[in-house]
Amino acid sequence: MNTAEVLDVFRSAGAVLEGHFILTSGLRSPVFLQKARVFMHADKTEKLCKALAQRIRAEVDGKIDYVVGPAIGGLIPAYETSRHLGVPAVWVEREQGEFRLRRFEMEKGARVVIVEDIVTTGLSIRETIACLRDLGAEVAAAACIIDRSAGKTDVGVPLIALAEYEVPAYPADALPPELAAIPAVKPGSRNI
Ligand SMILES: O=P(O)(O)OC[C@H]1O[C@H](OP(=O)(O)OP(=O)(O)O)[C@H](O)[C@@H]1O
Ligand SMILES: O=C(O)c1cc(=O)[nH]c(=O)[nH]1
Ligand SMILES: [Mg+2]
Numbered sequence: 001m002n003t004a005e006v007l008d009v010f011r012s013a014g015a016v017l018e019g020h021f022i023l024t025s026g027l028r029s030p031v032f033l034q035k036a037r038v039f040m041h042a043d044k045t046e047k048l049c050k051a052l053a054q055r056i057r058a059e060v061d062g063k064i065d066y067v068v069g070p071a072i073g074g075l076i077p078a079y080e081t082s083r084h085l086g087v088p089a090v091w092v093e094r095e096q097g098e099f100r101l102r103r104f105e106m107e108k109g110a111r112v113v114i115v116e117d118i119v120t121t122g123l124s125i126r127e128t129i130a131c132l133r134d135l136g137a138e139v140a141a142a143a144c145i146i147d148r149s150a151g152k153t154d155v156g157v158p159l160i161a162l163a164e165y166e167v168p169a170y171p172a173d174a175l176p177p178e179l180a181a182i183p184a185v186k187p188g189s190r191n192i
Pocket of ligand 3: 072
């Protein structure tokens with residue numbers, strides 16, 4: 001799938017929202033990709049994740065022991081991508097703000113691929129990598145459905161993006177006037 005096809009899926013699900021959004025990084029944006037509105041449809045999710053699994057198979061050499069999804073947004077795409085890769089899916093979730101693998105054991109040396117929904121700054125993927133490396137896992141690559149940085153983010157491992165879609169984002173103290181005029185909402189789950 002190319003970027004236009006991925007964005008068509010998001011638009012067909014009403015998942016491209018406009019307004020004033022507080023992102024997980026604290027940045028503000030006039031556009032929010034509400035992936036949950038895509039992932040509520042099994043057929044749309046399957047189409048995206050099957051294509052992402054094909055990219056992972058083509059670009060990651062060697063075995064993959066687990067796919068790891070950062071909760072909450074990464075849960076469904078990690079599971080569905082793992083189904084197409086034929087490997088188990090686990091997830092990290094926040095405990096007092098820090099990602100932890102709370103419900104699973106992972107053997108030292110396990111080789112994993114992280115599957116995220118959206119990447120903006122790469123902060124959530126870097127936090128996931130830190131958690132997995134603390135457990136002794138090897139992170140072979142990270143993958144996402146949409147990279148809002150359009151390839152500019154460096155997460156320290158190869159990042160496979162099904163689509164690259166550059167969207168403006170601003171520090172809270174440098175908002176353009178048209179954005180400052182709209183009340184801000186924070187759709188994601190960090191800090192709640
Ligand atoms: O690249 P980043 O700057 O980290 O932004 C992307 C992250 O933001 C969202 O998660 P969020 O923490 O908002 O919560 P969610 O997973 O519950 O949607 C999204 O699911 C990614 O994990
Ligand atoms: O950066 C984010 O927090 C973010 C952006 C976006 O478009 N969608 C999302 O779920 N999170
Ligand atoms: Mg998330």
